[in-house]
Amino acid sequence: MSYDAKPVTIVMIEDDEGHARLIEKNIRRAGVNNEIVPFTDGTSALNYLMGADGSGEVSRGRQLLVLLDLNLPDMTGVDILEKVKGNEHTRLTPVVVLTTTDDQREIQRCYDLGANVYITKPVDYDGFANAIRQLGLFFSVIQIPETE
Amino acid sequence: MPISNNVFVRSGVVLLLVGFLALAGIVGTTIWLVEQTQVYFNQVIEARDARTTAVDLRTALQDAETGQRGYILTQEEGYLEPYTRAVGLVEQNFEQLQNVLVPYPQAVEPLQTLRADIDTKLTEMAATIDMVRSGDVEGAVAVVQTDRGKEAMDRSRTFFDALIRAADNRLTAGAEDQRNAATALRWTNIAGAFVIFVVVGAFAWTVVSYTRELAKARQEVELANASLEQRVRERTVDLGRANEEIQRFAYIVTHDLRAPLVNIMGFTSELETSVGELSTYMRDHEDPDPAFAAARTAATEDLPEAITFIRAATRKMDALINAILKISREGRRQLKPEPVNLAELAEASAAAIHHQVADKGGRVEVDIAVPRVISDRLSLEQILGNLLDNAVKYQQPERPLTVRITTRQLPGGRVELAVEDNGRGIAGTDHERVFELFRRSGAQSQPGEGIGLAHVRTMVRSLGGDITLRSELGQGTTFIITLPRDLRSYLETVTK
Numbered sequence: 001m002s003y004d005a006k007p008v009t010i011v012m013i014e015d016d017e018g019h020a021r022l023i024e025k026n027i028r029r030a031g032v033n034n035e036i037v038p039f040t041d042g043t044s045a046l047n048y049l050m051g052a053d054g055s056g057e058v059s060r061g062r063q064l065l066v067l068l069d070l071n072l073p074d075m076t077g078v079d080i081l082e083k084v085k086g087n088e089h090t091r092l093t094p095v096v097v098l099t100t101t102d103d104q105r106e107i108q109r110c111y112d113l114g115a116n117v118y119i120t121k122p123v124d125y126d127g128f129a130n131a132i133r134q135l136g137l138f139f140s141v142i143q144i145p146e147t148e
Numbered sequence: 149m150p151i152s153n154n155v156f157v158r159s160g161v162v163l164l165l166v167g168f169l170a171l172a173g174i175v176g177t178t179i180w181l182v183e184q185t186q187v188y189f190n191q192v193i194e195a196r197d198a199r200t201t202a203v204d205l206r207t208a209l210q211d212a213e214t215g216q217r218g219y220i221l222t223q224e225e226g227y228l229e230p231y232t233r234a235v236g237l238v239e240q241n242f243e244q245l246q247n248v249l250v251p252y253p254q255a256v257e258p259l260q261t262l263r264a265d266i267d268t269k270l271t272e273m274a275a276t277i278d279m280v281r282s283g284d285v286e287g288a289v290a291v292v293q294t295d296r297g298k299e300a301m302d303r304s305r306t307f308f309d310a311l312i313r314a315a316d317n318r319l320t321a322g323a324e325d326q327r328n329a330a331t332a333l334r335w336t337n338i339a340g341a342f343v344i345f346v347v348v349g350a351f352a353w354t355v356v357s358y359t360r361e362l363a364k365a366r367q368e369v370e371l372a373n374a375s376l377e378q379r380v381r382e383r384t385v386d387l388g389r390a391n392e393e394i395q396r397f398a399y400i401v402t403h404d405l406r407a408p409l410v411n412i413m414g415f416t417s418e419l420e421t422s423v424g425e426l427s428t429y430m431r432d433h434e435d436p437d438p439a440f441a442a443a444r445t446a447a448t449e450d451l452p453e454a455i456t457f458i459r460a461a462t463r464k465m466d467a468l469i470n471a472i473l474k475i476s477r478e479g480r481r482q483l484k485p486e487p488v489n490l491a492e493l494a495e496a497s498a499a500a501i502h503h504q505v506a507d508k509g510g511r512v513e514v515d516i517a518v519p520r521v522i523s524d525r526l527s528l529e530q531i532l533g534n535l536l537d538n539a540v541k542y543q544q545p546e547r548p549l550t551v552r553i554t555t556r557q558l559p560g561g562r563v564e565l566a567v568e569d570n571g572r573g574i575a576g577t578d579h580e581r582v583f584e585l586f587r588r589s590g591a592q593s594q595p596g597e598g599i600g601l602a603h604v605r606t607m608v609r610s611l612g613g614d615i616t617l618r619s620e621l622g623q624g625t626t627f628i629i630t631l632p633r634d635l636r637s638y639l640e641t642v643t644k
Contacts, residue, residue, distance in 0.1 A: 018411035025418065071407070100406040103477065121410050 009062065010036045013045040013080065014069040014098070019121065023067065023098070030134075034065075042075040046083060049090060056089035064090070068115075070099035070106070078109065085114035156358045160351065167347035174340035181333045185326060192322035198248045199315035205241035206308040208234045209269065213301065216273040220280055220288050228277065238266065262307050265300035272297035384641065391479070398476040402469045409469065413462045416455060423451045468586065471599035475585070475606050483524040483610065485635040490565070491516035493525070494553045497532040504540050510549030512536070518555045518563050523635045527607045532567070534604045535627050539569040541594050544622070561633045562613075570624040579617055612638030 010027070014020040020038055027036065039045035049066070051058035066084060070077035077097065084090045094116040099106075107118050215231025218224075242263070249255040276288035291297075430447040434440075491514065498512040505512055536551065543549040547570065556564040574582055578589035585602040608615045613631035632638045 016407055016411065018415065019407070022411070022414040022418070071403075100403060100410065121406075 007063070008034050008065050010034050010065050010067060011039070011045065011049065012036055012067045013039045013042065013072065013077070014067070015040045015072050016069070019069070019098075042072045042077075042080055046080060049080075049084060050087065056087035059087075059089045059093070064093045066093055066095045068095055068097050070097060070110075078106075078113065081110060081113050081115055156354060159354055163347050163351045163354070167344050167351075170340045170343035170347065174337055177336040177340075178333060181329050181336075184329050188322050188325045188329065192319055192326075194248065194251075195315040195318035195322065198245070199312050199319075201241060201245045201248050202308050202311045202315070205238065205245055206305065208237040208241055209266070209301065209304060210234075212238060212270070212273060213297075216277060217292075219277060220285065220292070223280055223285065231273065231277070235270065238270065242266065258307055262304055265304045268300040269297050269304070272300070381641075395476045395479040398472055399480070402472045402476065405469050406466075409462060409466060413459070413466070416458050416462065420452075420455050420459075423447065423455060427452065467597050471585065471597055471603075474599070475603055478603065478606055479610060483527065483635065483639065485522050485639065486525060488521055488523050488525050488528060489519050490521060490528075490555055490563075491519040493528055494532065497529065497536055498551075498553065500533065501536050501540050505549055505551070508543075508548060510543070510551070512551045513553070515552065515554045518557050518633075521563055521631065521633050521635075523611055523631060527611055531604050531607050531629065532565075534600045535567045538600060539567065539571055539625075541596070542590070542625075543569070543571040558630060561637075563631050563633050565629040565631065566626055567629075568624065568626040573621040573623050573625055574617065574619040575621050576619075579619065582617070583615070611635060 010032075012020060012023060014023065017040065020040070024036055024038075037048065039048065046054075049059055049064075050056045068077045068080060072080075077099065081095055081097065084093060084095060091114070095114070096117045096119060097110045097115045098119050098121055100121050110118050211230045211234035215228050215234065218227030219231065221227070246259060249259060272291060276291050279285070279288040279291065427448040430444045433444075494514045494516055498514055501512065532553070539549065539551050550570050552566075552568040554566045554568070556566070558564050572590060574589050581587045582589045583601050583605045584598075586598040587602075588596060588598040605615050608629055608631070611631055612635060613629055615627060615629045617625055617627050619625035
């Protein structure tokens with residue numbers, strides 16, 4: 001674990017641009033100024049995380065945090081979660097699952113697959129903003145391990 | 149020809165009656181014929197007696213005559229011996245003959261003649277023997293030559309012959325009668341037996357064909373039953389599939405509706421923040437420009453008001469979507485049948501509201517007569533919890549709340565669970581409506597979205613049961629739930 005922390009890059013995988021914008025606004029409002037790399041579909045996000053060859057080699061040495069929506073047009077977020085947590089280079093990358101579903105079985109499945117945090121997108125906007133802010137606080141406090 | 153139950157019974161009775169009559173006929177005729185035989189037999193015996201006696205008497209007379217003649221010829225006492233023996237027998241035999249002929253009045257006169265002839269003959273014989281003994285053989289022969297004795301003897305013989313012939317005729321006739329009676333008996337028996345055989349045969353045939361028809365009918369019923377069961381099974385599967393589709397549809401729709409709603413609410417919130425900043429700025433500034441006043445009104449009054457309405461509407465929409473989601477998720481939930489102690493479950497549910505009820509002087513009574521069922525515990529807890537919450541929510545403010553939870557065994561392996569309260573009640577027009585989604589009854593004095601009872605009904609139905617209510621406005625409400633005692637058997641029939 002290195003203490004000369006490089007800035008963490010936030011990878012946001014969210015197909016709804018409105019949600020993406022709201023999440024970004026709130027992250028910023030919470031005082032988190034890390035770079036946010038947005039993706040609106042699973043394929044391009046996986047491409048970024050795992051590289052064109054899918055080996056995950058590209059992520060070696062990166063400090064990433066993934067915000068993952070479960071409802072994506074081309075695949076489910078669970079598929080991405082599975083790949084990220086199954087790859088030796090990316091498995092230590094924290095993944096925050098964001099979704100409208102509060103289905104207990106789905107939540108359990110995500111935790112079983114290694115999701116670090118599961119946040120349901122409440123329509124109650126204040127609660128949502130609060131959750132994101134806390135997430136920002138979480139980002140700024142924790143030391144995210146560099147991926148190997 | 150199909151045999152109906154009625155025809156079967158009627159023909160059975162008729163056949164039995166005919167058989168009984170035939171049997172009675174056989175028995176009656178047999179008894180009568182045996183009686184007749186007895187009579188013929190007696191007559192035969194009488195005739196034979198008469199004949200024997202007559203023969204004996206005749207023999208005795210002839211013996212006496214033989215002895216008399218021998219003695220007259222030889223004058224030796226030795227020849228007299230048959231005479232002395234026969235004279236005694238004559239009297240004896242005559243008496244017997246008299247007795248035998250008592251029942252025949254027409255024999256009285258000939259008998260008297262016979263008596264006279266016998267006396268004449270005996271007197272003649274006694275006289276001639278006395279004469280021989282005293283040495284007057286010539287005298288004795290002369291007496292015999294008068295032919296008086298011979299005539300008497302000839303008359304007697306004629307009588308005896310007639311009597312013996314009559315007796316012989318009687319014997320022959322008796323034997324004939326006997327034979328006729330036996331023949332009649334045989335024919336009667338044959339005829340009766342024939343009738344009985346016919347009756348038994350017909351009855352057996354009726355029984356056999358009736359039984360065959362019954363078996364056939366039962367087979368048809370079984371066949372119909374089987375196809376009916378098959379049809380019910382198919383329909384159930386179809387229904388289950390349709391239901392599943394609707395639930396999936398509801399789930400997807402509500403799920404997808406939430407995504408835009410998140411945007412609406414999120415950006416409304418953003419808008420509110422911006423408008424807040426704008427209105428604070430506008431409120432503190434003055435500008436002579438006439439357009440400024442309008443802009444200030446818009447920023448400080450119109451925009452915040454619009455946002456308030458938008459927020460209220462979206463919040464309501466969120467609640468509705470949540471309700472639909474909840475119910476559709478309930479329908480998709482895997483039920484877990486396990487032994488549930490209803491008494492414990494009801495006590496636990498009652499304990500959960502104990503605080504709210506006891507505060508206002510109310511009470512909850514639990515009276516569980518059928519404690520054990522096999523069902524989904526979570527569903528039952530939610531059902532009972534919802535109903536008890538409703539009872540607390542809609543109690544009549546002026547009287548302490550009393551809630552009774554009871555159970556009852558129903559036929560067909562079902563259980564009735566009733567929750568009775570003395571709350572404000574539900575108007576008759578709303579008895580069905582309260583179970584519908586987003587519908588509520590009576591004064592809207594309590595917060596709520598109208599999903600509780602809809603949810604309860606969904607859960608009860610997924611447990612294979614049903615819920616109804618009995619209520620009178622202002623008096624109270626009783627919710628009646630019927631459930632299968634064993635959820636597993638219900639699930640089997642649904643998924644088969």
